[in-house]
Amino acid sequence: MAQDWFLELVKGTGRLLLHPVFYYSLFLAALFGVSRVKRERKNFTVRSEDAFFELRQLFPVGIVIGLVISLIIIGAGIVLPFAAIVLIAAATLLWSFTARLRLLAPAYTVGAAFFALAFLSGKKIVGDLFTNLDEKIYPSIAILLALLTIGEGFLILKNAKKGTSPKLIKSKRGQTVGVHEVKRLWLVPAFMLIPGNTLTLPFDWWPVFTLGENSYSLLLVPFAIGMQQQIKGMLPREAVQQQGRRVIGLGILIALIAAIGYWYPIAAIAAVSIAIIGREALTLLQQMQEENRPFYFAKKNQGVMILGILRGSPAEKMALEVGEHITKVNGTYVHDESSFYEALSRNRAHCKLEVLDTNGQIRFVQRALFEGDHHELGILFVQDEKKWG
Incomplete structure (x- = not known):
């Protein structure tokens, strides 16, 4: 058994290189880095950080968060269908086309995949990808959403405060004022337990090992998490940390409701709905508070x-x-x-x-x-x- 687990860990890690989100995240981080440098040079003739700054933030903290999520997923035996992994990747690619990094929050990507899976369940569209899905998968997806949202909060709290980008804008009165902008993309690679009977038909090469009476496969899935925030009325560090704590609180609430879904399936739907509405509410709350504050980085009479x-x-x-x-x-x-x-x-x-x-x-x-x-x-x-x- 130990040898099977070791082989699956190695093979599951290798499968990370087959996932399109892995390469797409590298491209997006590089793109946003170049875009930021151009804007800063236009405003100040110099850049605050080099164009590779966003790429350097992509992995380190995300790997730690992914390891913690993997231990919880595997330790608790939370199983996700391969169809959910496909739909989360599709939602990530789709929302990224809007050029709004905040839409790559787990509430929007995993949430969209949850409802898409509920709609496509039982339909024969891509082979047997969406057929024979058990109802217990929905609380599992809700739990994953909660874990990723808590992880998102910690990423914002610990990493987003670094290297916020200064920016010059016009106030409503036509004055030149300063703000700080955060556009950050993280990659959180986490091991997922996938039912073996889902993977053996589409992929003959996929190795499966036995765990109890069921067969599973380990897959290291890269989850892209994005964050976008403009700060005008507070110190950047304080504003970002405040948002991070709020997102962590939302993630804990989602986890508590999602756990009830194993006994009352309707709770899983409620958890995902609260995740989407709550994450959007946090963004709107932050924007409203910023609108009501005076500009922190404005010209002063002294100094x-x-x-x-x-x-x-x-x-x-x-x-x-x-x-x-x-x-x-x-x-x-x-x-x-x-x-x-x-x-x-x-x-x-x-x-x-x-x-x-x-x-x-x-x-x-x-x-x-x-x-x-x-x-x-x-x-x-x-x-x-x-x-x-």
């Missing part, structure tokens, strides 16, 4: 606010943070970008800054400047119209 910091720049080494105010440069009060650089140019070898942090406390930072350092310290401000228009 200049840091909208972004370039990676590896003197500003990063001086531990400056997004959202802080710089009130003095080399002993001179500054009130806009021009006065900041004028004061900075008075001493090319050293700079001393008086900074008002996000808690309203004054601190002083200083650093020697060396040849090759970024001549603007690597700080991005809300710039004048003539510089970015």
Whole structure:
């Protein structure tokens, strides 16, 4: 038995390379990275992160989340039909064509697959893919949706706060203001237990091992999870973490309702419906709250606010943070970008800054400047119209 499990783990991992979502996610992450760099160069003439940043975020945390989900799925013996895996992949590809990454949340992809499977069940469309489906598969899909939603919340909480992208927009009054945008795509590879009798007919090469009285196969499935959020009235880190905690709470609620579905099947439908409605409600709530807040990154009469910091720049080494105010440069009060650089140019070898942090406390930072350092310290401000228009 142990040897069968080991072989299935190895073979199931190899099947990851046969899944189209795996390659499509790589393409999407690269595409959004290039798009972000172009926009940042248009706004600031420089990029905050390189074009490979989104690709680097695609796997590391997602692998950990996928491992936890795999242990729960296999340990609890939760079985999904191969038809559900196919429909989740189809929904992922379909929603991605809208160019809205938020629609790649599990509530929308797995939720769409759930109702599509209920509609197609018993119909002979692609061989026997949708025939002979047991009703117990629906609570299992709802449980998977809950686990992925909780995983989505942790991904937002722990990873989305990194590398938020500064952006310049026009306010309703026509003023140039700054916002932060998060467009993130994660790949969560998780092992799924697939009934053997579903896979032996379409795929003769699919290995099956015996577990008790039934036959199953392990399949490492890449679940693409997307997130998109624009932040204008809060610090980016705080806004993203707030959304992450809300999504985790929604996932826990879905899990509790979905578990009841094994005894009362109607609960599985309720769980998936709550997932879709609840996830959309969280997005609308975040957008409404943002609309009611004043712009956090707007020009101030005193000092200049840091909208972004370039990676590896003197500003990063001086531990400056997004959202802080710089009130003095080399002993001179500054009130806009021009006065900041004028004061900075008075001493090319050293700079001393008086900074008002996000808690309203004054601190002083200083650093020697060396040849090759970024001549603007690597700080991005809300710039004048003539510089970015």
